[in-house]
Amino acid sequence: MRRKSNPDARMPVRAHLVELRKRLFLSAIGIVLAMVVGWFLYTPVYEAVQRPVLDLAARDDALVTVNFSGLATALDLQLKVAAILGVILSSPWWLYQLWAFVAPGMRKVERRYTIGFMSAAIPLFFAGIAFAWWILPQAVGILVGFTPDGAANVLDAQMYLTFAMRLLLAFGLAFVFPVLMVALSWARIVPARVWLRGWRWAVVIIAVAAAVLTPTPDAITMLILQTPMTVLYFAAIGVAVLRERAVSRRPQDPADAEEGLEAEA
Template sequence: MARTSRQTNPEGRMPLLAHLRELRKRVVLAVLGIVVGAVAGWFCFEPVFEALQRPLLDAAAVAGKDVRLNFTALAGALDMQIKVSLFLGVLLSSPWWLYQLWAFVTPGLTRKERRHAVGFLAAAVPLFAAGAYLAWLLLPRAVTLLTDFVPTGASNIVDAQTYLSFVMRLILAFGLAFVLPVLMVALSYLGLVRARTWLAGWRWAVFVIFLFAAVMTPTPDAFTMILVAIPMCVLYFAAVGVAALRDRRADRAQAERLAA
């Protein structure tokens, strides 16, 4: 862990000015990390763009239809490259700016809570990546389903900006959905929500998960929806289990303090 140079008062609290300076420092470092990631994303634009339009080209080849991306503005291609670069920058630098967030918060936490924060970040990054990867796997099926509605002999000229927004929303939605169990555990470790509260609402949680899967799954078959919903349900109940273990240890520690 990097040493912090913050000054504290006799009660161990930071002055407001020092707190604002530290916030500015962490925001600047996070933005610089995103910029570095965006520069790397700029040079990766060509293969990424090829991967983005590949589902459209494959769907067109299979259906024998004319489906392609179109740039409607003079600077549309440049604008799309900038947006894709920034999007890749946020994804590539996520461990860095999450660390900056953690580094800003941890001085106000106990040593034990800092270890928990590290664990939350270590779990959030791969879970977000797993959700984003699942969305990427579903993207070709979504494109194939949507292009099936194009009448025979007609062309589907897809606006590039609209298509990019669709892909980004799909990836971010699945990524954030997979991170929600980490938020559940964090709220439990902060003592704000107990495991029995999460467990009491499991029916609503499962319903919302399957509703989300039904809306976001590009195919109308139930099998694909179930394949998407099951991992999310497993993550939900795993988070409940971790929260229950935390509650048990906290209750035992409190009982020992009262007995002493």
Template structure:
């Protein structure tokens, strides 16, 4: 005889679209506030950050015995440069906060027993994001040397400050965000949205997409920078598959999608 007991449903699953949009707006506002606070700190860190960005350029000029320098080509360029550096520093310093807002937005869609995943994924995302930034810091001076090395003998390479900052921000943020992607993979697997075998079957397409993404995201045209991003991403992709597989072994009843 069928039980007359009412079926329990997650109240978050019945939330209307308007509630989700308001939640997204609130989380976005909180993330922006955190970045703004980080930018205030970054404003006072402008000089050491700019010196670190300029150091490889001065080193390239010394090694190549050529004029390689940063040029501030406008009246407000120096101020604009400092603002961009501050915002960039704010994004980096506030990474734990805006990553938390991302996972906090996703968490209501999980089952109650799965909401603790947010803590684990946040604890993994932050080191991976920092690891991506560290790899970008290793790539940046080498990319500067490679690219300025194409300057013909006797020529000069006057780098526009605005373009240099745009180049640097894209490089660092591309590496940082790319390294967080495997965490999203594991999240989708553990939540039962995508099976491990689905990731594994599509590994050829995944590798192709990773290399294309690395070519698009990296602001430099050299193969060295692209491969430096692509190879770790491929390794993290298969690592994500491995972590998801370990979870599925403990939960063999995971429904096929």
């Protein structure tokens, strides 16, 4: 008797595109709502981001300040900061939407790992932000340190706050990518051996991504982002390999086997 096929295994391309549009739409709604919260958090965030500059000026007794150069600069900057804060604050929501888009490609027994994915992705995202927040004063000190003696360093507010907020977001996204790698491996979409075989290309792509994500053209900031991304890439491969070995050694789950028969029918 022919078994009923798994609808997820034969989902047409159009259905994937509809699902992608749905997840992007839901993510956008969450980000917009979080932007409203980010709008009201602008002042404390601005004061916190400006603190490294003020501390540097007080320490070196130098003229280092943040300057608003245009009439509408403050409003434009508040909108940009609110947008980035919206992405950061709504990260649990859009990370769940990302998982919900990948999950249909998994078997039923594997969809139980939703809590595990979210438990790893959300802390890693905020760990990346925390790491970027820790290196922000060092990055500011290094870059401002190139100012010649006797010269003033008047930082454009638009450039500086965009630099700081993009740095936080870039590190957060970089720290989440390894979790996505593991999810794709667990979904049997990209085996661990594929990630490992392409490690040379991955290092090159990581370098290019770090150069694009970092808001300034200096090599120091790029290397600061590239190094943990590379380490986490190989760590994700290690987790995927351990997972595949564990699955190959244990008895097959009856529910998993039944679903596999349905897919083959």
